[in-house]
Amino acid sequence: MSTSGSDHAAHGPDDGHDHAEVVTADNERRIRFVFIFTASYAAIQAVGGWISGSLALIADSGHMVSDAAALLLALIAYRVARRPADGTRTYGFHRVRVLAALANGASLLLLVAWITWEAIQRFNAPVEVMAWPMLIVATIGLLVNLGGVWILSRGRKSDSNLRGAMLHVMGDLLGSVGAIAAAIGIMLTGWAILDPLLSVLVSVLVVRSAWGLVRDSLRVLLQAVPRGFDARVAEAKLADELPEVAEAGHFHAWTLTDETVVATVHVTPSPGADPLVLPALVANWLKARHDIDHVTVQVDPPGALWRGQGL
Numbered sequence: 001m002s003t004s005g006s007d008h009a010a011h012g013p014d015d016g017h018d019h020a021e022v023v024t025a026d027n028e029r030r031i032r033f034v035f036i037f038t039a040s041y042a043a044i045q046a047v048g049g050w051i052s053g054s055l056a057l058i059a060d061s062g063h064m065v066s067d068a069a070a071l072l073l074a075l076i077a078y079r080v081a082r083r084p085a086d087g088t089r090t091y092g093f094h095r096v097r098v099l100a101a102l103a104n105g106a107s108l109l110l111l112v113a114w115i116t117w118e119a120i121q122r123f124n125a126p127v128e129v130m131a132w133p134m135l136i137v138a139t140i141g142l143l144v145n146l147g148g149v150w151i152l153s154r155g156r157k158s159d160s161n162l163r164g165a166m167l168h169v170m171g172d173l174l175g176s177v178g179a180i181a182a183a184i185g186i187m188l189t190g191w192a193i194l195d196p197l198l199s200v201l202v203s204v205l206v207v208r209s210a211w212g213l214v215r216d217s218l219r220v221l222l223q224a225v226p227r228g229f230d231a232r233v234a235e236a237k238l239a240d241e242l243p244e245v246a247e248a249g250h251f252h253a254w255t256l257t258d259e260t261v262v263a264t265v266h267v268t269p270s271p272g273a274d275p276l277v278l279p280a281l282v283a284n285w286l287k288a289r290h291d292i293d294h295v296t297v298q299v300d301p302p303g304a305l306w307r308g309q310g311l
Contacts, residue, residue, distance in 0.1 A: 105213030
């Protein structure tokens with residue numbers, strides 16, 4: 001007997017229990033506004049870095065590009081959340097933003113490689129940097145990022161998309177502060193080496209963001225279990241902690257998107273247990289213990305799991 005369960009099984013339609021992500025037009029509007037300013041300033045910063053000869057500004061523009069991409073993915077998440085699945089895409093279009101994140105992360109790692117190589121060249125042969133244009137561009141960036149933090153901080157705090165976007169913008173703010181410090185340092189000391197030094201430090205921030213995007217995207221695409229989750233332990237505890245379950249096996253869990261986990265499991269009922277209640281019981285247990293959103297439970301007769309009939 002094969003049946004399906006989910007975390008909704010134990011909840012009535014009017015109990016106010018909703019597992020869907022909260023999507024509000026106000027939060028979407030705020031993120032869209034900050035995305036436009038961040039992406040626009042990233043382009044301005046790249047041009048300013050090219051004109052002034054500041055590698056630090058170019059590196060920070062790469063950091064802002066990564067954060068603009070994160071904001072764009074947040075906007076895509078809002079749109080995707082509204083789009084229903086169809087007959088050929090039964091899980092919907094959620095992995096489109098995973099593919100976008102992978103492409104974004106890979107391109108940023110290439111940018112970091114170029115910045116690092118250029119910084120090494122400048123350590124050996126320093127290039128003159130125009131500190132005043134560098135300071136002006138970095139200061140504008142600081143004001144843009146302060147405005148972005150202010151706009152996002154006034155949105156709905158329970159929205160994980162909004163919180164993540166604000167963290168990215170705060171990272172940009174720190175990059176702008178560093179560029180300002182480097183410009184002032186060059187003006188006061190004439191040490192042009194401060195520019196490539198800061199560019200390397202900013203690149204570290206970019207690597208962290210970019211590698212996180214690549215790692216998490218590959219984890220989703222490879223259908224890996226959630227971080228910190230051990231499928232074998234969860235399978236064993238099902239039978240240990242649920243008296244209605246005699247045996248559990250063939251447990252599989254994978255990440256559908258960056259926020260949704262799906263699982264399948266085979267169980268056999270204990271003597272006297274009603275097999276019809278097991279799907280909802282197992283699904284609710286997995287939701288409570290491991291925050292697994294969607295569970296398919298197959299109930300097999302005693303002994304079938306270990307004879308290979310449950311596959």
